[in-house]
Amino acid sequence: MPSKLAEFEKHWAQRDDPHSFSGVWRFHDLLPFAPRDKCVTVGEGQTLLHQSDGAGKYAGMKLGRLFLQYEGMNPSGSFKDNGMSAAFTHARTVGARRAACASTGNTSASLALYCSVTRLMQAVIFVGSGKIAFGKLSQALDYGALTVQIAGDFDDAMARVQEITKELGIYLVNSVNPFRLEGQKTIMLRVLEALRWETPDWIIVPGGNLGNSSAFGKAFFELKELGLIDRIPRMAVINATGARTLYDLYEEQGVRWNEGKPNLPAVDAYCQDMDATGRRASTIASAIEINRPVNLMKCLRALQWTNGVVRHVSDQEILDAKAQVGAGGMGCEPASAASVAGAKRLVAEGVISPDERVVCILTGHQLKDPKATVAYHTTDQQQFNEVLGSRGVRRAAYANRAVAVANDKDEIIKAIRLYGSNM
Ligand SMILES: *Cc1c(COP(=O)(O)O)cnc(C)c1O
Numbered sequence: 001m002p003s004k005l006a007e008f009e010k011h012w013a014q015r016d017d018p019h020s021f022s023g024v025w026r027f028h029d030l031l032p033f034a035p036r037d038k039c040v041t042v043g044e045g046q047t048l049l050h051q052s053d054g055a056g057k058y059a060g061m062k063l064g065r066l067f068l069q070y071e072g073m074n075p076s077g078s079f080k081d082n083g084m085s086a087a088f089t090h091a092r093t094v095g096a097r098r099a100a101c102a103s104t105g106n107t108s109a110s111l112a113l114y115c116s117v118t119r120l121m122q123a124v125i126f127v128g129s130g131k132i133a134f135g136k137l138s139q140a141l142d143y144g145a146l147t148v149q150i151a152g153d154f155d156d157a158m159a160r161v162q163e164i165t166k167e168l169g170i171y172l173v174n175s176v177n178p179f180r181l182e183g184q185k186t187i188m189l190r191v192l193e194a195l196r197w198e199t200p201d202w203i204i205v206p207g208g209n210l211g212n213s214s215a216f217g218k219a220f221f222e223l224k225e226l227g228l229i230d231r232i233p234r235m236a237v238i239n240a241t242g243a244r245t246l247y248d249l250y251e252e253q254g255v256r257w258n259e260g261k262p263n264l265p266a267v268d269a270y271c272q273d274m275d276a277t278g279r280r281a282s283t284i285a286s287a288i289e290i291n292r293p294v295n296l297m298k299c300l301r302a303l304q305w306t307n308g309v310v311r312h313v314s315d316q317e318i319l320d321a322k323a324q325v326g327a328g329g330m331g332c333e334p335a336s337a338a339s340v341a342g343a344k345r346l347v348a349e350g351v352i353s354p355d356e357r358v359v360c361i362l363t364g365h366q367l368k369d370p371k372a373t374v375a376y377h378t379t380d381q382q383q384f385n386e387v388l389g390s391r392g393v394r395r396a397a398y399a400n401r402a403v404a405v406a407n408d409k410d411e412i413i414k415a416i417r418l419y420g421s422n423m
Contacts, residue, residue: 023047024085024186030222031086031182040089042117044081045186047073049194049359054328055340058321060347062354067200068340069191070330072365076113076139078106078287078333079187079212079363086183087173088114091121096171100124100164102157103174104208104287105136106364111173112145124170126150126157131286133333133369153280155291175211176294184215185222191359192229199231201356204346206338206363207237207246207310208288210299217302233359235306236352237299238342240335242391243281243289244312245270246296250303251310257300267296284315284372284391287335287364309351313341315391319376323398326373331366339363377401 014020019028019036023045028036049069056066071079084107091099099121101107108125115123123145127137131153140147150157158174165172175181192199205212213235220232239247249255249270255263271292273279281289293299302308313321315334321344322337339360346352366373375387377399384396405415 022085023190024082024183027186027189030185030189033179033182034086034089035093038089038093039085040092040114040118040120041085042075042081042114044074044085045190047071047187047190049191050328050330052325052328055321055324055343055360058324059340059343059358060354061343061358065355065357066343067191067195067357067359068325068328068330069187069359069361070332071187071361071363072330072332072336072368076106076110077135077365077368078110079184079361080106080110081113082186083175083180083183083211083215084110084114084173087177087179088118088120090177090179091171091173094171096121098122098124098168099171099173100126100161101173102126102154102161103132103136104128104154104289105132106287106368107174108145108147109136109139109143112140112143115145116143121171122146124148126161128153128157131289133286134371135365135368153291154289158294174294175209181211181215181218181295181298184212185219187212187361188216188219192223195357197229199229200233200359202236202343202346202352202358203233203306203361204236204238204339204342204358205361206285206288206335206342207239207299208243208290208293208335210237210246210293210295212361212363213237213308214295214298214302217299217305217308221305232306235302235308236342236346237303237308237310238338239310239312240281240283240285240288240318240338241312241314242283243285243291245274245291245293246299247310247312249296250300255300257297257304262297262300282391283318284388284393285318285333285335285338286369287333288338309346311342311345313338313345315388316393316395317341317345319372319388319393320397322373323376323396323400325362326366327398327400330362331373332362333364333366333368334372336362336364379404
């Protein structure tokens with residue numbers, strides 16, 4: 001027992017020091033690019049690894065073998081804060097006054113938050129029209145970012161922001177920025193730390209622009225090189241069926257990192273065909289609705305280091321998995337649930353065995369995209385069809401339906417007796 005209250009306070013006494021407080025900067029030894037006195041933190045990376053037997057059972061795993069890494073618990077509600085603290089720190093060291101990104105929503109929410117909290121830079125964010133989830137757009141607007149809504153999709157916004165930042169000398173924080181990936185490596189460090197530095201068998205991560213998967217591979221490669229771990233986990237990157245460039249190239253066409261000489265003509269031909277046929281990414285999981293992942297090459301390298309696999313899952317599988325995650329008490333947005341849907345798929349295929357140790361990354365918070373959640377649980381067929389039916393989703397097997405009841409005490413009590421549990 002502590003003999004004085006001051007002893008409790010000791011635990012907090014260093015909270016102003018990012019190197020004690022931040023879930024990114026406490027691993028500063030592994031992020032040496034950042035000057036110690038310049039590290040920017042808004043409290044990112046205070047995230048937890050939970051054993052989840054509900055999601056584990058759903059995926060077909062044995063009890064105690066599936067873990068969820070809740071990156072939605074970051075200050076802006078997604079894993080992007082891990083990378084933003086690092087990129088933002090670098091931007092500060094080079095004296096940037098403005099920082100920009102193209103975003104499906106979470107990168108812009110994160111950048112806008114860092115800018116408004118620290119007042120070090122102005123945020124300029126580029127979003128495509130119509131696709132951005134409301135939770136994410138509301139953050140950028142609320143935090144006061146200059147928000148440019150382009151008539152086009154994410155890939156269009158990405159192309160424009162690269163041109164314009166170059167021309168105007170604005171610091172670019174998209175995950176083409178290598179410092180973002182440095183910060184995102186710490187997600188794996190915290191996973192390992194939570195497992196008492198025992199390497200899990202699998203890391204499963206949704207794949208969009210492929211920054212996370214690239215960063216994870218790099219983290220494990222470096223830890224192994226440094227002799228801090230003796231084994232690298234396998235990685236599974238999960239695409240949405242409607243946005244499966246990585247899957248097509250890696251699993252269908254057999255494109256590999258190949259010691260730095262990947263089959264680039266195959267990649268170019270794939271992208272040209274996408275343009276020629278007008279094929280565009282389409283999925284409820286807007287955070288991974290991406291045609292041309294900017295970190296494709298780095299991800300191929302990470303897949304080699306981790307003996308990785310790639311799968312794609314449908315919007316139906318994503319939403320069912322999302323409902324199972326939500327029922328465990330700490331929900332996620334649709335893109336995140338692709339990891340759990342991917343675990344289920346890989347267990348069913350026999351690639352993952354039910355007693356292996358699996359960590360699924362939940363990349364974004366449940367409240368980012370409430371429209372998708374409510375539409376899944378609704379009793380209103382029209383609402384279901386508008387949001388989900390148009391994407392080929394046919395059923396909501398795990399819906400928790402609201403009970404409609406008259407404004408009458410006896411009727412309400414009857415409904416509670418009928419539908420409530422006896423817990
Ligand atoms: C950005 C994002 C992704 C995709 O991550 P990449 O690093 O681009 O592959 C997945 N889920 C959520 C919630 C995101 O915000």
